[in-house]
Amino acid sequence: MDIFHLFLIAFSLILVIFIFVMINQIKKLKRKNLVIQSIKKISDKLPEMGHRMDFIKLIGSTLKEITHSKEFVYFSYNEKMKILVPIYAESPYAKQILEIRLKIGEGFTGKVARERKPGILNFANEKKGSIHIPGTPHEKNSLLAIPMIFNGSLLGVILQVKYGNKIFNEEDLALSKIFVNTVASFLYTKNLLYGMRNSVVQLIISFVKNVEYRDAYTAGHSIRVGHFAEIIARGMGLMEREILIAKIGGFLHDIGKIAVEDKILKEKSPLDDEDWIKIKTHPEVGAEMISKFEFLKEVVPCIWFHHKHYDGFGYPSYPVKGKDIPICGRIVAVADAIDAITTTRPGHPARSLSQAFEELIRNSGSQFDPEVVEAAIKNKKEIERYVRKEFDVEDEENYRDFEKIL
Numbered sequence: 001m002d003i004f005h006l007f008l009i010a011f012s013l014i015l016v017i018f019i020f021v022m023i024n025q026i027k028k029l030k031r032k033n034l035v036i037q038s039i040k041k042i043s044d045k046l047p048e049m050g051h052r053m054d055f056i057k058l059i060g061s062t063l064k065e066i067t068h069s070k071e072f073v074y075f076s077y078n079e080k081m082k083i084l085v086p087i088y089a090e091s092p093y094a095k096q097i098l099e100i101r102l103k104i105g106e107g108f109t110g111k112v113a114r115e116r117k118p119g120i121l122n123f124a125n126e127k128k129g130s131i132h133i134p135g136t137p138h139e140k141n142s143l144l145a146i147p148m149i150f151n152g153s154l155l156g157v158i159l160q161v162k163y164g165n166k167i168f169n170e171e172d173l174a175l176s177k178i179f180v181n182t183v184a185s186f187l188y189t190k191n192l193l194y195g196m197r198n199s200v201v202q203l204i205i206s207f208v209k210n211v212e213y214r215d216a217y218t219a220g221h222s223i224r225v226g227h228f229a230e231i232i233a234r235g236m237g238l239m240e241r242e243i244l245i246a247k248i249g250g251f252l253h254d255i256g257k258i259a260v261e262d263k264i265l266k267e268k269s270p271l272d273d274e275d276w277i278k279i280k281t282h283p284e285v286g287a288e289m290i291s292k293f294e295f296l297k298e299v300v301p302c303i304w305f306h307h308k309h310y311d312g313f314g315y316p317s318y319p320v321k322g323k324d325i326p327i328c329g330r331i332v333a334v335a336d337a338i339d340a341i342t343t344t345r346p347g348h349p350a351r352s353l354s355q356a357f358e359e360l361i362r363n364s365g366s367q368f369d370p371e372v373v374e375a376a377i378k379n380k381k382e383i384e385r386y387v388r389k390e391f392d393v394e395d396e397e398n399y400r401d402f403e404k405i406l
């Protein structure tokens with residue numbers, strides 16, 4: 001082989017290596033660019049993203065794009081209890097994952113939280129001390145965990161999972177870290193907002209409880225109406241958000257009764273005209289109260305129009321009828337009527353669900369929206385589960401769905 005051929009081979013080799021290095025560099029640059037784009041996307045979307053959970057979901061989907069991980073769990077750090085609580089999991093086993101609680105230092109994720117340093121644990125299932133979540137399959141998996149820290153405080157830990165022979169590398173860790181560190185301040189703001197909204201919701205729930213306790217006949221009424229409204233809204237094929245609003249609207253529909261005096265609320269015999277005038281203010285009072293809170297604004301029409309008739313009669317006197325009455329108001333009106341008819345009230349004993357439906361059909365098109373009535377009747381079985389069901393008004397479980405609106 002002459003010198004020319006040797007030179008040609010050497011040159012080709014260098015060229016191949018050069019191309020290989022360049023391809024790798026381009027790939028790295030592409031991933032870095034993806035991180036920058038993702039941060040930009042998140043900061044652009046931030047003003048319109050009112051809910052903390054939406055934000056966490058976006059973090060998860062972005063990280064999955066960056067590292068090609070399969071699953072994502074966000075553990076929120078509970079400072080008081082010194083535990084990690086998973087509040088969002090993108091996994092087929094989300095239900096099981098959301099039940100676990102990790103002490104600081106426990107398992108790989110707990111250690112990352114204690115040391116406040118990101119880490120990789122490839123083939124975690126083969127490592128000593130790895131935690132297997134009951135109800136999930138024993139699979140070959142690799143983990144990448146990043147602590148989310150802002151202003152020196154641990155907010156939580158983000159865990160990503162890959163399966164089989166797919167593992168995490170240092171680049172996955174570095175890029176995830178850049179991304180997580182940047183969005184930590186956004187999440188911190190969201191957490192503050194969440195805390196404030198949660199205090200408002202706790203106060204509102206205490207008003208609902210107050211009404212429930214003072215009303216001689218209606219203990220558990222608001223909670224049952226919430227369930228009926230949810231079933232009807234789902235039966236009508238509404239979107240998940242509208243279903244949630246209908247349910248919360250059901251919970252809160254009578255909140256304006258907080259302003260109605262005891263004497264009227266506790267009255268067991270039919271009310272006189274003067275008392276009726278007072279009690280008829282409760283939809284407007286309640287709507288006015290709730291309208292003060294921006295994050296609950298979608299619930300306002302459910303409260304405002306729950307005594308408004310489909311034909312425009314009923315109260316308040318606000319001139320609106322038919323499909324112009326917001327859907328949530330039309331749904332809560334039917335849900336409220338079902339509970340009123342099936343429980344003992346001043347002037348009438350409790351009647352059966354079938355009798356309630358007869359009443360709804362009789363007033364369909366006049367008092368009630370025929371479409372809503374139809375959805376209620378079609379879902380009789382589900383509604384039946386809650387008819388006259390007693391609820392412990394104090395039980396926090398009953399108000400769980402408020403979480404979703406924060």
Ligand SMILES: [Fe+2]
Binds near residue numbers: 307336
């Ligand atoms: Fe009412």
Ligand SMILES: [Fe+2]
Binds near residue numbers: 221225336
């Ligand atoms: Fe009611």
